[in-house]
Amino acid sequence: MSQDILIKANRVGFTYKSRVGFFKYFKHQALSGVSFELKRGDKLAILGRNGSGKSTLMQILAGIIPPTHGSLEVSAGVKRSLLTLGLGFRKDLTGRDNALLSAMLQGYSRSEALSHMDEIKEFSMLKDFFERPIFTYSSGMRSRLGFATALYTGIDVLLLDEALAVGDATFKKRAREAMNEKLGGNQSLIFVSHSASEVSKFCDTALWLEKGFICASGSVRDVAAQYKVAPAKPMAAPGVGKGMPKA
Numbered sequence: 725m726s727q728d729i730l731i732k733a734n735r736v737g738f739t740y741k742s743r744v745g746f747f748k749y750f751k752h753q754a755l756s757g758v759s760f761e762l763k764r765g766d767k768l769a770i771l772g773r774n775g776s777g778k779s780t781l782m783q784i785l786a787g788i789i790p791p792t793h794g795s796l797e798v799s800a801g802v803k804r805s806l807l808t809l810g811l812g813f814r815k816d817l818t819g820r821d822n823a824l825l826s827a828m829l830q831g832y833s834r835s836e837a838l839s840h841m842d843e844i845k846e847f848s849m850l851k852d853f854f855e856r857p858i859f860t861y862s863s864g865m866r867s868r869l870g871f872a873t874a875l876y877t878g879i880d881v882l883l884l885d886e887a888l889a890v891g892d893a894t895f896k897k898r899a900r901e902a903m904n905e906k907l908g909g910n911q912s913l914i915f916v917s918h919s920a921s922e923v924s925k926f927c928d929t930a931l932w933l934e935k936g937f938i939c940a941s942g943s944v945r946d947v948a949a950q951y952k953v954a955p956a957k958p959m960a961a962p963g964v965g966k967g968m969p970k971a
């Protein structure tokens with residue numbers, strides 16, 4: 725894989741298998757043939773309506789679940805973090821300990837990680853809750869801790885979902901400002917949303933998912949324009965992802 729490519733999805737697919745009886749399983753293919761490349765500094769939007777496979781793809785990109793088909797190549801040493809969901813936090817630990825643990829898992833020494841704690845506490849607006857266990861948090865509080873932790877711990881690829889677009893108005897504004905500041909440089913971003921206008925604020929390129937297939941890909945302007953006017957229906961043949969255009 726060439727050096728400036730951080731993430732490469734090769735015909736990624738995912739099939740959910742749920743048990744519906746003793747020996748009976750229900751299979752549902754949530755993603756099929758999704759291919760794209762993300763280079764350093766790219767800001768990629770993943771657009772799609774409800775049930776199109778966005779969350780499934782994000783979980784694969786974050787390394788939470790492996791694809792059941794195809795492969796995902798991640799360049800060595802690349803740190804990626806799924807913002808806002810706070811996945812991977814330990815519920816029995818405090819916000820501070822979780823933030824510390826996350827920073828150390830990203831490769832920071834204990835003293836480096838400790839030096840970021842005040843910023844994380846301040847940015848997350850958790851106040852005294854920062855010293856309380858995560859199981860006492862609302863989902864919004866977990867999101868804020870997840871976002872603040874990722875922001876201050878040098879993540880290569882920010883994986884952002886639309887949870888940022890809901891919730892506390894003050895935090896939303898802060899998060900937007902922080903994103904704009906961070907995204908000016910070489911920061912890479914993958915932003916999933918059902919809202920074309922939301923992703924257009926942050927992203928340059930877009931990929932539109934419909935029922936698990938890539939329906940269109942290209943500049944965010946072109947894809948958003950098609951997405952806004954099109955009825956929800958798949959346009960690509962099964963297993964055929966067009967992939968992102970090469971920069």
Ligand SMILES: Nc1ncnc2c1ncn2[C@@H]1O[C@H](COP(=O)(O)OP(=O)(O)OP(=O)(O)O)[C@@H](O)[C@H]1O
Pocket residue numbers: 740741742752753754772773774775776777778779780781918
């Ligand atoms: N655990 C699961 N078991 C079986 N099917 C699932 C599971 N999770 C999701 N699905 C199905 O997979 C498809 C894709 O779901 P996914 O959550 O990835 O879509 P989404 O685009 O994120 O949707 P939304 O915008 O509504 O959150 C949907 O049809 C959904 O019903």
